[in-house]
Amino acid sequence: MRSRAKVWGSGLAAGAAASLLAALAGCSLQGRTPDYVNWASHGLNGGETRFSPLDAITPDNIADLGVAWFADFDTRTLRGVEGTPLVVDGVMYATGAWSKVLALDAVTGRRLWEYDPEVPGSAAREGCCGVVNRGVAYHEGRIYLGSFDGRLIALDAATGAVVWQVDTxxxxxxxxxxxxxxxxxxxxxxxxxxxxxxxxxxxxxxDAATGERAWRIYTVPGDPAKGFESPAMEMAAKTWSGEWWKYGGGGTAWDSMVYDPELDLLYIGVGNGGPWSRKVRSQGEGDNLFVSSILAVRPETGEYVWHFQEVPGDEWDYTATQHMILADMEWEGRPRKVLMQAPKNGFFYVLDRETGEFLSGTPYVPVTWTRGLDPETGRPDIVPAARYSEEGAPFLGMPSPAGGHSWQPMSYNAATGLVYFPTAEIPYGYVAGDAGAFRFDPHGWNTGQDEAKSSMPEDPEVRKQIAAMMKGALVAWDPVKGERAWSVPMDTPWNGGVLSTAGGLVFQGNASGEFVAYAAQDGRRLWARQMGSGIVAPPVTYAVDGVQYVSVAVGWGGILPLNLGVALKDAMRPRVNRVVTFRLGGDGDLPIPAPAPEAPIARIASDASEAMVAQGRQLYHVRCWMCHGDTVVNRGGIPDLRASPAITDAGVFAAFLREGVAEPRGMPDFGKELDAQETEAIRTYVIKRANDRAGAR
Structure with a gap:
């Protein structure tokens, strides 16, 4: 078995513990049925607005908000925590790193059970952005979990026992x-x-009951010689060139989906092309459907209904997987059923969700890749220089591949008419590699870029200038006017998802480790609490017996902290991975560990040639940078290699890279990809960066 559930029942047998948990979930100690206001689905409601009607907590009394309880995740290391907790009838289901699940009493935080799918440490190398998980689903007494290694697992909500699991x-x-x-x-x-x-x-x-697969649809076409799975794939194939299927094509739907029961349409956000370079992927031609698109399909069959492509022929990692919100609003004098999204590409879109008709698209952050959108079709007028793989020259793009807004969920308050979401302003240098020399790596990072040349410069003064260009904000966006109503500037461009409430509040965690409440109308800062780690996860709120609670998962990490440490120098590095819950009058403790002392800094002797260091830099940015950071700088909890004693001993360093001694903790084994000389070259480059760090002090 590679997965297990642990029931916390004071030594009771599993059956007795399950009976006790079921009883506690259904009635109070006084034998009556409590009143619940649940957060039972990922986006709270059918439109995934993340707006709660609860209004007990207001600007007038929020000063009395205090800690009700907290619960720590058991993690192998401090990693990113991105999950939306669900709360159903007094029980919270929260996910942490490595796809672990906690079931907690939503009033006291008492552990009811925990489940570990036992994702192997070797799986960490298969993902770009950390071993994170964004939450579970609940349906008819079961919890459904997608594990990092590709399984879909059904758990009994009362006990955490596995009901079924399938490899997807x-x-x-x-x-x-x-x-x-x-x-x-x-x-x-x-x-x-x-x-x-x-x-x-x-x-x-x-099928929710049995785990039997009902349907599967593809988002990009495969090898035409093998036939097409659907008319939609046959249509899409006409927008591709070359032998794209050899490289996969990308188009992964890794985050947002939302269902409209009235229209009976399921909307799917589709990701970027793979490799990034369209010259490698599709001979520099075509729109490459359905990358960077929103797909509307029938939920019973997966049948294609319509699509809207935001970035034709994407080659900037501008996914359309970001949170989508469904709302009914007045548009140009008449009611419209709309879908709203602020994807990575920097534009806030409003679409008619019945037909996919483009209604508006306005930049919410600075944009350099296009001159704007066609007002009728929404098709971008792409700047020629932005086609870096075809033009053959570097391109300074904004937004960056991290996006003007990434996966962190938005919130829409119909009363204010505003959508609240975090933004990021980050420049990024796209530099094409030699398309003719491209070699597909089935276990590596395939973008078609020259990874070493697109990485950050090592000159500390230049790095400071670039870092000064990077910033974030909490934005309140008017989707009808297509403009900011207000914004709260932030020094760091990677901040948490958002919750809004009928109490006139907006809650958000940030990179500095604060959990903050703002006034929904004007963005005034009303309340804050330091949490001991940067926060990226979105908050939730629920009520039990008339008491409103607000919870947030805490744990700094994800793509930007892992690979772009220079932009996040002011972020609070993770000291905890936990869920923290607040209530009015809460007086619980919230212990925050002291920061770990920095390792001593000293120069390390090295007689490596410049050529060897240069080779190590190239190899590092192919194999190592996604976890240990661009130019060996990260702020995501992963060890700082510049301070690692392993780099002083070639044998120890090789054991980590080529023998997998730390693979159970998530450090990949590169023994099949790196030979001894290449491993030593990487070590000499890390030593060079360690000496740079020592010199900077």
């Missing part, structure tokens, strides 16, 4: 799951990630 992946390609499943008409729908690793995107639906 196909072929020998490195698919991962980080997104939350969705429940649609008795089916569990799940996508996956891995576009940069050479996979072909698809979405699958499984």
């Amino acid at each position: 992946t196909e072929e020998d390609r490195p698919y991962t799951i980080t997104g939350a499943p969705r429940v649609v008409k008795g089916r569990i729908v799940i996508g996956n990630g891995g576009a940069e690793y050479g996979v072909r995107g698809y979405v699958s639906a499984y």
Whole structure:
């Protein structure tokens, strides 16, 4: 067995513990049924607005908000925590790193059970952005989990026992799951990630009761010689050139999906092309459907209904997988059913969700890749220089591959008419590699870029200048006017998802480790609490017996902290991975460990040649940078290699890279990809960066 559930029952047998948990969930100690206001689905409601009608906590009394309880995750290391907790009838289900699940009493925080799918440490190398998980789904007494290594697992909500599990992946390609499943008409729908690793995107639906697969649809076409799975794939194939299927094509649906029961449409956000370079992927030609698109399909069959492509021929990692919100609003004098999204590419879109008609698209951050969108079709007027793989010259792009807004969920308050979400302003240098020399790596990072040349410069003064250009904000966006109503500037461009409430509040965690409440109308800062780690996860709120609670998962990490440490120098590095819950009058403790002392800094002797260091830099940025950081700088909890004693001993360093001695903790074994000389070259480059660090002090 590679998965297990542990029931916390004071030594009781599992059956007795299950009976006790079921009893506690259904009645109080006084023998009556409590009143519950649940957060039972990922986005709270059908439109995934993340707006709660609870209004007990207001600007007038928020000063009395205090800690009700906290619960720590048991993690192998401090990793990113991105999950939306679900709360159903007094029980919270929260996910942490490595796809672990905690079931907690939502009033006291008492552990009821925990489940570990035992994702192997070797799986960490198969994902770009950390071993994170964004949450579970609940349906008829079961919890549904997508594990990082590609399984869909049904758990008994009362005990955590496995009911069924299926492997959702196909072929020998490195698919991962980080997104939350969705429940649609008795089916569990799940996508996956891995576009940069050479996979072909698809979405699958499984029977909630049995785990039997109901359907699977692909988001990009496969080899035409093998036939097309659907008319939609035949249509899409006409927008591709060359032999794209050899590289996978990308288009992974790794996060957002939302269902409209009235229209009976399931909307799927589709990711970037893979490799990034369109010249490698599709001979520099075509729109490459359905990358960077929103797909509308029938939930019972997966049948194609319509699509809207935001970035034709994407080659900037501008996914359309970001949170989608469904709302009914007045548009140009008449009611419209709309879908709203602020994807990575920097534009806030409003679409008619019945037809896919483009209604508006306005930049919410500075944009350099396009001159704007066609007002009728929404098609971008792409700047020629932005086609870096075809132009053959570097391109300074904004937004960066991290996006003007990434996966962190938004919130829409119909009363204010505003959408609240975090933004990021980060420049990024796209530099094409030699397309003719491209070699597909089935277990590596395939972008078609020259990874070493697109990495950050090492000159500390230049790095400071670039870091000064990077910033974030909490934005309140008016989707009708297409403009900011207000914004709260932040020094760091990677901040948490958002919750808004009928109490006139907006809650958000940030990179500095604060959990903050703002006034929904004007963004005034009303309350804050230091949490001991940067926060990226979105908060939730629920009520038990008339008492409103607000919870947030805490744990700094994800793509930007791992690989772009220079931009996040002011972020609070993780000291905890936990869930913290607040209530009015709460007086609980919130212990925060002291920061670990920095390792001593000293120069390390090295007689490596410049050529060897240069080779090590190139290899490092192919194999190591996604976890240990661009130019060996990260802020995501992963060890700082510049301070590691392993770099002083060639044998020890090789044991980590080529023998897998730390693979159970998530350090990949590169023994099949790196020979002894290449491993030593990487070590000499890390030593060079360690000496740079020592010199900077």
